[in-house]
Amino acid sequence: MFLVALVALMLVIAGLAWRHYDAGDFCESADRETIIARYPALAELADRQRQETERLLALQRAQDMAVNLELSHDRISPEEALRLSLNQVNEIASLRRMHREAFVQACRELGGH
16 A cells, blocks of 8 residues: 555656656747736836837838839849848848847746746
């Protein structure tokens, strides 16, 4: 009887350890809204990052209009216009990657990870 209880206890402990181990990194896997619900202090960082992204996108829209005007007057080649557009895509992707890394790091610091 004692042996059965000991085995059962070991199985329960192993199950809990496995769930904890397999849970993954909350800060890495959860979406921003879920993370902010758990850690409201991150709302300000998320808002600053959103504003920074919006400013960059507004700047890129203005650049797009200028490129389209240049392109329509044959002042730049379609290849150059494409290169400029790809640079914009890379720039916004880089900014979002940096924002994500900073957000996850701040989440981990708040969560004590």
